[in-house]
Structure formats: C-alpha cells, structure tokens
Amino acid sequence: MRVTQGCFSFLPDLTDEQITAQVQFCLDKGWAVNIEFTDDPHPRNTYWEMWGLPMFDLRDAAGIMKELADCRRVYGDRYIRLSGFDSSHGWESVRISFIVNRPKEEPGFRLERQEVDGRSMRYTTKAYAVDRPEGERYGA
Amino acid sequence: MTQAAIQPVPDQPAPVSAIDLRKEFEAVDIASVLAQLDRELIGLVPVKTRIREIASLLLVERIRQKMALATTFPTLHMSFTGNPGTGKTTVAMRMAGILHRLGFVRRGHVISVTRDDLVGQYIGHTAPKTKEILKKAMGGVLFIDEAYYLYRPENERDYGQEAIEILLQVMESQREDLVVILAGYGDRMEKFFQSNPGFRSRIAHHIDFPDYAESELMAIAELMLTEQNYRFSAEAREAFIRYIAVRKTQPLFSNARSIRNALDRIRLRQANRIVAKLDRTLTCDDVMSIEAGDVLASRVFAEGAAKGA
Amino acid sequence: MNMQSITVRGKDRYKSGVMEYKRMGYWEPNYEPKDTDVIALFRVTPQDGVDPTEACAAVAGESSTATWTVVWTDRLTAAEKYRAKCYRVDPVPGSPGSYFAYIAYDLDLFEPGSIANLTASIIGNVFGFKPLKALRLEDMRLPVAYVKTFQGPATGIVVERERLDKFGRPLLGATVKPKLGLSGRNYGRVVYEALKGGLDFCKDDENINSQPFMHWRDRFLYCMEGVNRAQAATGEVKGTYLNVTAATMEDMYERAEFAKQLGSVIIMIDLVIGYTAIQSMAKWARRNDMILHLHRAGHSTYTRQRLHGVSFRVIAKWMRLAGVDHIHAGTVVGKLEGDPATTRGYYDICREEFNPMTLEHGVFFDQQWASLNKLMPVASGGIHAGQMHQLLDHLGEDVVLQFGGGTIGHPKGIQAGATANRVALEAMILARNEGRDYVHEGPEILAKAAQTCTPLRDALEVWKDVTFNYESTDSPDFAPTATPAM
Numbered sequence: 001m002r003v004t005q006g007c008f009s010f011l012p013d014l015t016d017e018q019i020t021a022q023v024q025f026c027l028d029k030g031w032a033v034n035i036e037f038t039d040d041p042h043p044r045n046t047y048w049e050m051w052g053l054p055m056f057d058l059r060d061a062a063g064i065m066k067e068l069a070d071c072r073r074v075y076g077d078r079y080i081r082l083s084g085f086d087s088s089h090g091w092e093s094v095r096i097s098f099i100v101n102r103p104k105e106e107p108g109f110r111l112e113r114q115e116v117d118g119r120s121m122r123y124t125t126k127a128y129a130v131d132r133p134e135g136e137r138y139g140a
Numbered sequence: 141m142t143q144a145a146i147q148p149v150p151d152q153p154a155p156v157s158a159i160d161l162r163k164e165f166e167a168v169d170i171a172s173v174l175a176q177l178d179r180e181l182i183g184l185v186p187v188k189t190r191i192r193e194i195a196s197l198l199l200v201e202r203i204r205q206k207m208a209l210a211t212t213f214p215t216l217h218m219s220f221t222g223n224p225g226t227g228k229t230t231v232a233m234r235m236a237g238i239l240h241r242l243g244f245v246r247r248g249h250v251i252s253v254t255r256d257d258l259v260g261q262y263i264g265h266t267a268p269k270t271k272e273i274l275k276k277a278m279g280g281v282l283f284i285d286e287a288y289y290l291y292r293p294e295n296e297r298d299y300g301q302e303a304i305e306i307l308l309q310v311m312e313s314q315r316e317d318l319v320v321i322l323a324g325y326g327d328r329m330e331k332f333f334q335s336n337p338g339f340r341s342r343i344a345h346h347i348d349f350p351d352y353a354e355s356e357l358m359a360i361a362e363l364m365l366t367e368q369n370y371r372f373s374a375e376a377r378e379a380f381i382r383y384i385a386v387r388k389t390q391p392l393f394s395n396a397r398s399i400r401n402a403l404d405r406i407r408l409r410q411a412n413r414i415v416a417k418l419d420r421t422l423t424c425d426d427v428m429s430i431e432a433g434d435v436l437a438s439r440v441f442a443e444g445a446a447k448g449a
Numbered sequence: 450m451n452m453q454s455i456t457v458r459g460k461d462r463y464k465s466g467v468m469e470y471k472r473m474g475y476w477e478p479n480y481e482p483k484d485t486d487v488i489a490l491f492r493v494t495p496q497d498g499v500d501p502t503e504a505c506a507a508v509a510g511e512s513s514t515a516t517w518t519v520v521w522t523d524r525l526t527a528a529e530k531y532r533a534k535c536y537r538v539d540p541v542p543g544s545p546g547s548y549f550a551y552i553a554y555d556l557d558l559f560e561p562g563s564i565a566n567l568t569a570s571i572i573g574n575v576f577g578f579k580p581l582k583a584l585r586l587e588d589m590r591l592p593v594a595y596v597k598t599f600q601g602p603a604t605g606i607v608v609e610r611e612r613l614d615k616f617g618r619p620l621l622g623a624t625v626k627p628k629l630g631l632s633g634r635n636y637g638r639v640v641y642e643a644l645k646g647g648l649d650f651c652k653d654d655e656n657i658n659s660q661p662f663m664h665w666r667d668r669f670l671y672c673m674e675g676v677n678r679a680q681a682a683t684g685e686v687k688g689t690y691l692n693v694t695a696a697t698m699e700d701m702y703e704r705a706e707f708a709k710q711l712g713s714v715i716i717m718i719d720l721v722i723g724y725t726a727i728q729s730m731a732k733w734a735r736r737n738d739m740i741l742h743l744h745r746a747g748h749s750t751y752t753r754q755r756l757h758g759v760s761f762r763v764i765a766k767w768m769r770l771a772g773v774d775h776i777h778a779g780t781v782v783g784k785l786e787g788d789p790a791t792t793r794g795y796y797d798i799c800r801e802e803f804n805p806m807t808l809e810h811g812v813f814f815d816q817q818w819a820s821l822n823k824l825m826p827v828a829s830g831g832i833h834a835g836q837m838h839q840l841l842d843h844l845g846e847d848v849v850l851q852f853g854g855g856t857i858g859h860p861k862g863i864q865a866g867a868t869a870n871r872v873a874l875e876a877m878i879l880a881r882n883e884g885r886d887y888v889h890e891g892p893e894i895l896a897k898a899a900q901t902c903t904p905l906r907d908a909l910e911v912w913k914d915v916t917f918n919y920e921s922t923d924s925p926d927f928a929p930t931a932t933p934a935m
Contacts, residue, residue, distance in 0.1 A: 003684035007617045008879055010647055010871045012901055018879070025882040043614065043686045052268075059247045060279025062317035067275070083616070090802045090823070093607045096617030096882075111681040119670055123677040123712060127684075 001108035003041050006098040019100055023061035026084030032056045033064050034083050037075040039137040040130050077103055077138045103138035155208035170195050173237045181227050183356035190347045198242045215344040216319045217311055221326040222349025225395030228323045236281040247279035255289040258303040266299040270306045278317050287322035288332035308338045352395050357384050361399050375432035387440050410434045452478045467518050470506035480536040482553040488590035489571055490813045494547045494583040505550035509533040511575040530555050542926055561598035564724040564771050583757035590814035599770040603734035603741050605822025606847050613686045618878045622650035624853035633663045637671025643856055644679030644687045646867025653692035655719045655746035673711040690717035690742040715740040721747045731772025743773035755923050765798045769824045778826035781843040782836050788924040799824040808927035833912040834873040838891025841877055865904035872902045
C-alpha cells in the first residue's frame with residue numbers, strides 16, 4: 001500500500017528539484033519549515049519526531065535541502081515529511097505538509113473490529129509496523 | 141495507485157553558439173550596481189577596478205555557461221583585507237548585488253557575522269550555531285568580519301576549529317548555494333591563511349582595501365554632511381582638514397568610521413552651541429551650518445598638542 | 450431626495466392618527482451610525498407613486514418599533530433609541546424604481562447570540578409590506594459588540610485541518626449518488642470506494658434522512674465501515690457527512706450522538722431545520738469535537754432573485770455567527786447559480802478576519818469578525834477534474850470541492866474517479882507553488898499529470914466539453930471602473 005497523507009502523495013515521488021521548489025514557496029511566504037520523521041504513520045499520530053527545530057528566517061531552500069539530506073542519511077528507512085508553518089494571526093498552524101521519504105516497503109494498517117451494542121462496531125486502526133519495536137520497524 | 145515514477149526532464153535551454161554582448165550586459169544590468177558603487181564610495185580606485193574585473197569575469201562565465209563551455213561552477217569566495225572603515229562591508233553588499241544579477245547567487249542577501257555568531261562556548265554548541273548561520277546565508281553572501289579570530293592556535297581545544305571545518309566543507313561542496321567573504325586586517329589575514337591553507341585554496345579573489353588619503357577622507361566627510369543636510373563653513377572646513385591630519389596619527393584610527401564618529405560629535409556640539417542662546421530666531425542656515433568652533437573643541441586637538449609638546 | 454430631517458418633534462409627534470414614517474423619526478439623513486449599531490442595507494422597490502424616502506423610512510419603521518398608526522405607548526419608552534433610522538437612500542444604478550436604503554438599528558433591539566431574534570426583527574414582517582413591490586436584504590454590518598455574543602464555527606478551518614491532518618490544498622468530497630433509493634449496504638460501498646480512491650469526504654445529500662429504502666442507523670453503520678476501511682487502506686483521516694436532519698431536535702441529537710459513538714469526524718444538517726436548530730447543533734458540535742457541515746437546502750427560494758428576498762451573503766454572515774463549519778457557497782463554474790464576483794464576496798465572508806467594503810463583489814460594509822473562527826466554503830454541483838485550475842483560481846485553497854457526478858460517473862468506476870480528482874488537484878497545487886501560471890497552463894498541467902495517471906486521462910476525455918454557461922440572475926450592481934489619475 002501507499003500512505004497518502006500530505007499534499008502530494010498521489011503524484012510520483014517528488015524529485016529533490018521539485019521539493020526545493022515547494023520549500024522555496026514556503027520560505028517566500030515567510031513560513032518556518034520543519035522536518036519530521038516517524039516509523040509509526042498512524043493517521044492520528046500527530047507528533048512525528050522533529051529533526052531539529054523548525055527553521056525560521058531562512059531565505060533559500062538550500063539549507064533545508066541539506067538538512068533533509070542529513071535526515072535521510074540517518075532515517076532513510078522511515079517516513080519523513082516537510083511542513084510549512086505560518087505564525088500569522090488567524091492561522092498559527094501548518095499551511096502545507098508533504099511526505100518526502102518513505103520506507104522501501106509500506107506494510108500498511110490492520111483494521112480491528114470489536115462488535116459491541118448489537119450491530120454497532122468499534123474500530124481500531126493499527127500500523128503493522130508497530131508490532132516491532134521503534135527503530136526496527138522497516139527492516140533497518 | 142497506478143502511476144510509475146517518472147524522471148521529469150529538467151528545463152535546460154539548448155546551448156547557444158553566439159551571443160549579443162551588449163544585450164547580455166544590459167539585460168543583467170550590472171552597470172547600475174557599479175555606478176552605485178562609484179556614487180557611494182569615494183576613492184578606493186584599486187578596489188573598484190578589481191570589482192569591475194570580477195564582474196567582467198563573471199559576465200563571461202555566464203556567457204560560457206550559456207554556450208555550454210563552462211565545465212564547473214566557479215569558485216567565488218573572496219577575501220577583503222584592509223583597515224577598519226575602508227568600505228569592506230559596503231562593497232560586500234554591492235558584490236552580493238552583482239553576484240545576484242549575474243545569477244551566481246539566488247537571492248543576493250548578505251549575512252554579516254563575527255566569531256561569536258559561529259563559535260559556541262561548550263561541546264556540541266558550535267556545529268549547530270555554524271550550521272544555523274550557514275542556512276540563513278544560503279542563496280546569498282556570508283560576510284565574516286575579522287575572520288582570523290576563528291582560529292586561536294594558543295588554545296588547542298578552541299571550538300573555532302570546528303566552525304572552520306564546517307565552513308571549509310560547505311565552501312567546497314555548496315559553491316552554488318553561497319559565497320563566503322572573509323574580511324579583516326591585511327597582516328592578520330595573511331597569517332590566518334598561512335595557518336589555514338584550506339581557506340587560501342578556496343578563495344578565488346583577494347581584494348585589498350587601502351587606507352583613504354586625507355583628501356578622500358575630507359570628501360567623505362562632506363558627502364556624509366550633505367546627506368544629512370549639514371555643511372561646513374569655510375573656517376570649519378579648514379579646521380576639519382587639520383582635524384583629519386591630527387586624528388590619523390592617533391591610535392584606533394578607522395578611516396571612514398572615525399570620520400562618521402567625529403561628525404556625530406560635531407553635530408552634538410553644534411546643537412549645544414545653538415541651544416545655549418535661546419532668545420533669537422533661527423534660520424535654516426543657522427541649523428545647517430557647522431562652525432569652526434564646533435570642530436576645534438574636539439579633544440583630538442588637545443591630545444595632538446600635548447603629544448607635540 | 451430630502452436631505453433634512455423632517456421628524457416631527459414635541460407634543461405633535463404623538464397626536465393620534467396616521468403620520469408618514471419619514472416624519473415619525475425613521476428617516477434621519479443626518480444620523481451617523483454608531484460603532485455598535487447593526488446596519489442593514491435593503492434594496493427597496495416601492496409601488497408606483499410611493500415616495501422612495503417614505504418607502505425606505507417605512508422599512509426602518511416596520512423592522513423596528515413602528516406600526517401603521519401613532520401609539521401613545523411609545524411615550525413609555527426611550528422611543529428615539531429604539532427606532533431604526535434610515536440614514537441614506539441611493540437609487541440603484543441601472544435599475545430605475547429601486548433604491549438602496551441604509552438602516553441603522555440600536556444594539557439593544559437584539560437578543561445577544563440569537564439569529565432567530567436578529568432575523569425576526571430585520572426580516573420579520575416587513576417583506577410583506579403592501580406599499581412595496583419588492584424588498585431585498587442585500588447586506589448587513591454586524592458590530593463587533595454583537596459578533597462577540599455568538600459562538601461562531603464550532604471547529605473552524607484551522608482546527609478542522611489540524612484534526613484531519615490535511616494542509617495546503619482544497620479538501621475533496623463527493624455526494625453519494627443516486628440521491629435516493631440506495632440501501633445502506635450499497636450506500637456504504639460508494640463511500641468506501643470514493644474515500645479509498647483519494648477523496649477526503651463523502652456526503653449525504655440534503656434529503657437523505659431516514660426513508661423506507663434506508664433508515665438512518667443502517668446508513669450510519671455501513672458508512673462508518675466504509676470510512677474505517679478506507680482510513681486503514683490509505684493511512685489518511687477520512688470522513689463522511691452523516692446527515693442528522695430530522696423532524697425534531699430530540700431526533701437530531703439522537704442521530705448526532707450515534708454518529709459520535711461510531712467515531713465519525715463530521716455530521717451534517719440542512720438549512721431548512723431553522724436558525725435555532727442550527728445554533729443548537731453548533732453548540733452540540735463544539736461540545737462533542739464534531740465538525741458541522743451545513744447544506745443550504747432551500748436558500749434559492751429567497752436568495753436568487755435580485756429584487757426580492759435575502760442575499761446569500763447575509764445568510765453566510767448569519768451562518769458564520771450561528772456556528773457551522775462548512776457551508777455551500779457556490780462553484781462559479783458548476784451547474785448552480787453564482788457569478789464569479791458575487792461568489793468571491795461569499796467566500797470572503799466565510800474565510801476572512803476582516804471584509805473591507807468591496808462593492809464589485811457585492812460587499813457593502815466593512816465587517817470585522819473579531820477572531821470568530823473561519824467557515825469552510827463548499828463548492829458542489831456540476832464540477833469535474835478538468836476544471837481544477839479554474840476552481841483553484843476562483844475559490845482558493847480553503848474550500849471543499851465536491852465532485853459527486855465527477856467521481857461516481859467515472860467510466861472506470863468510483864475509485865478511479867476519486868483518484869482522477871485527487872491527482873488533478875495535487876498536480877495543480879504543485880504547479881501553483883512552483884510559481885507556474887497555472888490558470889493559463891491548467892490544461893497542459895492536467896495533461897502532463899494524466900500521462901502517469903490513466904483515471905485522470907479518462908476523466909479529462911469524458912467531461913472535456915462540459916460547461917454550464919448561463920446568464921447569472923444575481924450579479925453585483927457595481928462594476929469596477931477605471932478612474933483617471935487626478
């Protein structure tokens with residue numbers, strides 16, 4: 001399967017050139033860019049690990065691309081995403097987020113059902129990967 | 141999903157075999173930056189000549205790129221040597237503009253730092269600091285003033301060495317992303333390069349900033365005053381010529397910067413003189429005019445006289 | 450137009466009998482509205498022979514304190530304060546016989562936080578007033594003091610995006626079709642296919658409630674099976690607007706509770722349930738972490754005609770106060786009414802913190818929203834992937850694009866239809882962010898994306914010639930004109 005979180009998951013994986021253009025778009029808007037990684041891509045896992053602090057006040061994408069390269073070197077077996085954060089009033093939130101690195105194999109999620117209260121159902125989504133300890137989830 | 145990954149074709153225009161030089165020169169509009177440099181900076185003829193040479197070199201390099209004759213991205217890191225107040229920072233800003241117009245840096249901003257911005261105080265502090273600054277400078281020019289302070293041979297465990305290593309690596313591997321300008325006194329920079337040959341080999345252009353002649357310092361003073369809507373009276377002008385001659389011989393003289401400071405103090409004394417006599421009507425002329433007394437009250441003359449005695 | 454106050458003052462004002470409205474104090478051309486006044490702008494079309502100023506004063510009177518004759522009981526009140534004051538009357542450009550009446554209402558005329566009370570005053574009786582041929586409420590300025598008495602959108606655009614973990618692009622939805630007749634089991638299939646294919650939301654239609662072919666509990670159960678399956682298949686948060694519209698508040702609460710219990714992120718109501726029910730559901734939604742989708746069912750009966758009724762921009766303002774999170778606000782290019790400039794005005798009202806007066810978009814007043822949450826507009830009806838560049842250009846990024854037919858009608862099936870829409874959207878956002886002129890290069894961008902996506906190629910082929918070009922019935926009265934430099 002393919003996790004389709006983020007802005008561009010339905011397109012072919014972005015090249016570094018394409019990623020650079022998106023990062024520059026964020027910087028030109030005055031947003032801080034953040035690199036995050038995880039090996040638990042549950043749809044409600046909000047807090048991926050941060051690769052350093054969000055990068056504020058940069059002019060050019062090159063510095064972020066260098067950080068991304070470093071992050072890939074260390075966590076290339078996991079999901080890595082970039083996000084642009086807008087601190088202006090009325091937003092103060094993420095304005096764009098997209099995946100820039102994936103594990104080689106994406107095993108996906110198991111849907112667990114618990115029958116309750118007659119015909120009702122409780123659903124739990126669980127990534128197959130999290131059956132293994134953190135750091136060993138994608139065959140690294 | 142059904143899409144297969146595809147390689148996008150980079151949008152590179154086909155190489156050309158001939159170029160209209162004048163059109164190219166006008167298109168990048170470096171003439172206006174050079175003109176600005178001439179306007180803003182008095183004297184500095186050898187510096188301006190070097191800048192023109194570098195601009196021409198880069199223009200040709202750009203044309204060679206278009207003709208697909210350029211093989212590698214040129215090294216553009218520079219060193220600016222000279223005494224304080226000789227225009228190094230200003231020239232760095234203009235240089236960034238030229239590099240930007242010619243397409244050798246993408247944004248054209250200047251991040252100006254000293255040792256304290258790059259080097260940390262404890263283990264693990266320096267690398268993030270240096271990298272942070274480098275990230276901010278990407279796409280522009282990193283101007284490191286008094287660069288030799290990065291290197292402190294007397295202390296083996298000095299963290300400056302760590303910053304130097306990171307800098308050297310980025311100067312080599314990310315030449316397309318930023319230009320580093322190292323600046324400082326000529327003699328100390330020379331020693332710095334001797335102990336750090338890695339820097340010397342990565343610097344493409346050395347520019348030496350000579351001290352200003354006395355007449356140039358006077359011209360600078362008059363330019364600064366005009367910009368602020370002041371002017372010397374004839375006697376004040378004479379006094380300031382003498383002031384320059386004396387001040388130059390004293391310690392901590394820093395060219396244009398000393399002139400700026402002197403004028404600041406002169407404006408203070410002028411204001412004090414005006415306010416001392418309240419019962420009168422002031423004209424524009426009164427508030428614009430610097431009188432000889434405003435200049436002569438400077439401590440510089442007293443010290444000069446004491447020394448001479 | 451008479452620019453002097455002709456209000457009768459002193460003892461004569463309260464002599465028994467009939468007096469013109471404009472002499473009773475409802476026409477005050479020198480009145481300057483206070484920051485705390487509610488201001489309404491009406492388009493007044495008097496009957497032939499009726500003095501326009503008198504007609505407009507009558508609107509002020511009938512929507513506030515007046516009745517057809519002088520009453521002595523006025524004297525027991527601070528009557529001057531409670532009288533609405535018409536302070537400006539302009540002929541409508543290019544529309545002889547109609548007038549714009551600006552009427553100011555004192556804040557004390559309204560109950561805090563009640564749309565029902567606000568509307569009972571402003572559009573209560575006056576629309577049937579005989580001396581008028583027609584009357585339309587065009588716009589309102591709601592003072593900050595009044596805005597602050599409302600909850601506003603239960604969730605708001607920012608938190609909705611955070612909950613859904615979807616940023617930087619419009620959201621995609623589809624209304625399950627056919628509108629009527631599917632069983633719960635078949636209905637859930639459509640939801641699963643569309644969500645798995647790439648949509649963020651599916652949606653019940655306005656008239657899907659609890660009918661013989663599908664009772665509501667059945668629908669909820671099968672829909673949530675589809676939603677959860679799709680969520681596990683994609684790793685994305687998915688939702689379907691479960692319509693809880695019902696005959697009574699008790700029924701609606703029961704349905705909403707069940708939706709929550711099943712883990713739905715969003716529920717839906719129809720405008721026809723009424724303002725009070727909408728506000729009740731908005732409060733419920735905030736208490737229960739639920740996104741609240743509003744379908745504007747029925748609005749065209751009073752929003753569409755230019756001369757009579759209530760403009761949709763006013764409805765949009767009321768709904769932002771009332772506290773829904775989504776509102777259908779037009780597509781510009783689709784099958785339902787909406788000219789680009791007017792629609793732009795609606796979208797601004799939903800999404801901005803401040804709306805400056807913009808006559809060419811039909812916005813007559815500066816409106817401060819005082820940090821009230823933003824309301825997500827929804828574009829639904831006759832749109833398809835081939836229009837993606839135009840949709841993005843007209844409607845921006847904070848919008849739900851609903852491709853019902855454009856998903857379910859895809860020749861290769863619902864999943865393929867959903868994928869086509871999502872790929873078209875992502876390709877367009879990518880190109881826009883890269884700085885390309887996506888509005889003009891749109892077709893090329895789509896064609897390029899279709900090279901690696903067969904479903905998009907099919908969609909572009911099937912719907913390539915579908916457009917809905919009809920004259921709009923409700924466009925702004927003011928066009929931007931170039932003014933010579935002075």
